[in-house]
Amino acid sequence: MKKFLVKMRFVTILALMFFSFYGKSQGTGKTEPLDPLSFGLVLDDPSMKNVVIKKDVTYLKDDKGELKIDLYSPPGLKVNEKRPAIIFLNAIGENEGAPRVKSWGIYTTWPQLMAAKGYVGISMEADGQRIQESISGLFNFLDKDGSQFHIDTNKLGVYAASSNVSQASVYLMSEKVYKGIKAAVLYYGSVPEGPFRKDLPVLFVISEGDAVRGGYTGLWNEVLKNNAPWTVKMGTGMPHAFDAFSDNDNARKIVKETVSFWKDELDPVPQPSFPNSTMRNSLGLLRMYPAQAIDSLKLLVDRYPDNTRVLIMYAESLKQNGKSNDAKPVYQKILKLDPNNVGAMVSLAAISYGENNDAEAEKFIEQAKATGKMNQNYYGDLGFSLLTLGRDKEAAKYYEMSLENKPNAHNYYNLACAYAKFGDKEHAIVALQKAMEMGYGPKSFIEQDPDLNSIRTDERYKALIAKAK
Structure with a gap:
């Protein structure tokens, strides 16, 4: 972590170096050959020359000062026409005597490209002493006056890069964030602190030049913990600020992916020619929200009362959600329609x-065997049901029967759990091995499974775990 902090401190120093460069070179009247702020985006578009630019629109004015934005709009917009907008966040503020951040090459060409793609692009000034107030002030301004600039304030994307990512993320992950922000792009910055929002898609791009060992290792864990809709892109071979400083096709591809990300999140989704399918939705609900699937499947049962597949899915959903009493008559109906349904x-x-x-349970098992269709999968399913019910000895019995026909690791593991739960350590160790x-x-997973607690102190268990990966 120390190395990562050093690296990000270097990034901040790099930004300050840009400021100081101008502090030393301004007024010379010469174009410096390595002026870092003069380099724009490495991807352009022929339509950029047609973009309409409106500079220095005041968005915040008070006794502390005046802050302005530049707006880049597609040409030929009709009077009441609105477009999604991309805001290029300034979350570091301005440096006295240096050009405004919104005038940097990267912050003039990025919004210009997005305007050429049909969006309104916005670059901004900010007060370094009140970054959060500056960002909030901009979105308050857009909420009030955005329509006069053809902005659809319900479809906003944002971009923050380098040192801007830290304070931009504080705003984006806060409860006070503007609700019209529907997509965020974070380029080569530090990892934001969680929790990440579940309702904000984020494209997080890491440059290889910043990928210090250990610096990003916790990022994906945070994404998974919050079920956050993040896309993490590794910029292989890319330096810091690659969108300005890497004049090659690999950098341009990442920029193109970024444009596509905003397009996917902000543009209307093409609607299919076919009608909405309750059947399709039911399958999705079963895998994601099984409790909600019950109502959807009941509608299908009402529509197809004698369809055994629909009835089976409905009954299984009821059983898995603890409604066995409701599931039982459905299974009985299935057997009337299909007497050999194992x-x-x-x-x-x-x-x-x-x-x-x-x-009664064993009677049903004998009936199933009599069909000649009882196989290892059914025995395994029964074993699992019994394991979850706490009928561990019976679960072990049926797992053993399943493994007679076709051994597999999953059933051996559950067999070990069943034996361990009722104290048969010998058989539990053998099955686990x-x-x-x-x-x-x-x-x-094995180390954390409470079903195996009874064998944790056994030396044979310790030996198995020591060999495991």
């Missing part, structure tokens, strides 16, 4: 075991 028999057996009606020999993992 899946329904196995599910009814699991429900009967859950009701402590072992005799077979599971791990067949590649079951990762190690961290």
